[in-house]
Amino acid sequence: MDHHASVETLLSKAEIPIIDLSHMGTVEAPCKSTVRRVAAQLHRSLSEKGLALLVNHGIPDEKLRAVYSAFDNFCVLPNGTKNSYLRTPPNNHGYVPPGVERFTNEHVEEMRHTFNITWLDRQLPESEVPGFQAAVTSLAQDFQKLAALLLRALALSLDLQAEYFLNSHRNMFHEGNSSCMRLLYYPPFGAPPTPGVTRCGEHADYGTLTLLAQDCEGGLEVQTSTHKWGRVGHLPGSILLNTGELLASWTSAKYPALRHRVVVPEQPKIRSKGRHSIAFFVHPDDDTPITPIQCPVNQAEQPATNNCIVKNGNKIYTAYQHLQMRFRETYAS
Ligand SMILES: O=C(O)CCC(=O)C(=O)O
Ligand SMILES: [Fe+2]
Numbered sequence: 001m002d003h004h005a006s007v008e009t010l011l012s013k014a015e016i017p018i019i020d021l022s023h024m025g026t027v028e029a030p031c032k033s034t035v036r037r038v039a040a041q042l043h044r045s046l047s048e049k050g051l052a053l054l055v056n057h058g059i060p061d062e063k064l065r066a067v068y069s070a071f072d073n074f075c076v077l078p079n080g081t082k083n084s085y086l087r088t089p090p091n092n093h094g095y096v097p098p099g100v101e102r103f104t105n106e107h108v109e110e111m112r113h114t115f116n117i118t119w120l121d122r123q124l125p126e127s128e129v130p131g132f133q134a135a136v137t138s139l140a141q142d143f144q145k146l147a148a149l150l151l152r153a154l155a156l157s158l159d160l161q162a163e164y165f166l167n168s169h170r171n172m173f174h175e176g177n178s179s180c181m182r183l184l185y186y187p188p189f190g191a192p193p194t195p196g197v198t199r200c201g202e203h204a205d206y207g208t209l210t211l212l213a214q215d216c217e218g219g220l221e222v223q224t225s226t227h228k229w230g231r232v233g234h235l236p237g238s239i240l241l242n243t244g245e246l247l248a249s250w251t252s253a254k255y256p257a258l259r260h261r262v263v264v265p266e267q268p269k270i271r272s273k274g275r276h277s278i279a280f281f282v283h284p285d286d287d288t289p290i291t292p293i294q295c296p297v298n299q300a301e302q303p304a305t306n307n308c309i310v311k312n313g314n315k316i317y318t319a320y321q322h323l324q325m326r327f328r329e330t331y332a333s
Contacts, residue, residue: 212239
């Protein structure tokens with residue numbers, strides 16, 4: 001069970017590259033020289049580490065705090081009320097109570113409340129938590145704009161046309177796209193961690209990129225290229241960017257997916273505080289075939305919505321099919 005014990009190594013700046021996003025402009029009017037500089041930094045960070053800390057990203061701290069607080073108000077509602085918002089597959093939207101999701105084959109309970117948001121116009125607890133919808137919508141829009149700018153830089157980082165990824169991420173928060181803003185609350189731990197209980201098991205995210213905001217240090221660890229686990233720590237105001245599995249498939253692992261987990265911290269001062277985080281999982285439109293970038297699928301092979309296509313004897317799955325396979329593994333009991 002040693003992989004659930006927290007490690008003491010706090011990663012240094014050399015291991016977590018910092019990328020300054022000041023003066024990137026907007027998706028409509030990007031500052032080309034800055035986007036090129038960010039592209040070069042992304043290339044290095046994502047190919048070598050799978051992550052970067054973004055600073056001056058333009059998402060105001062107040063918007064994050066408003067969502068943390070709206071989610072606190074949701075988490076204290078009676079279980080019956082919370083459970084009326086339960087995630088119901090195949091939709092990913094909705095509440096997941098502590099102990100349900102699991103990323104490993106062992107029986108490990110994950111002590112966290114999560115609310116996956118894939119729709120901004122329905123099934124949000126607005127009547128129980130007034131202001132919930134406005135707070136999450138405003139933040140989701142900011143995340144979406146930031147993601148779009150990063151997708152532009154990401155394409156340039158791989159010597160592709162600037163619009164390459166943007167073209168397949170058109171419908172975030174609409175039908176036909178599985179991008180998700182996940183609210184997370186990890187309750188405090190008074191006692192030291194016991195076997196079989198963790199905050200979030202070891203895994204890689206499923207999509208293209210993930211943007212993660214956190215309000216304090218609380219056990220987030222990442223696997224470095226030497227397979228050691230290291231604590232990320234907390235740089236106030238920064239957002240962590242990490243690679244997901246679809247991006248790894250797309251780039252033939254030039255940008256490998258970052259494995260990470262959240263342990264119950266051993267340090268009493270850290271584990272006795274609750275922790276909030278918000279992850280924005282950036283996913284391509286559901287019907288995007290995920291084929292290595294060097295061998296694009298030609299028009300005649302465009303997939304039907306639910307069946308994978310076969311090319312040279314290999315099955316090619318769409319983004320949606322990849323995701324449903326991974327959800328079935330993660331939420332299986
Ligand atoms: O809360 C965190 O810091 C990470 C959560 C996470 O990795 C996930 O939900 O996929
Ligand atoms: Fe994750």
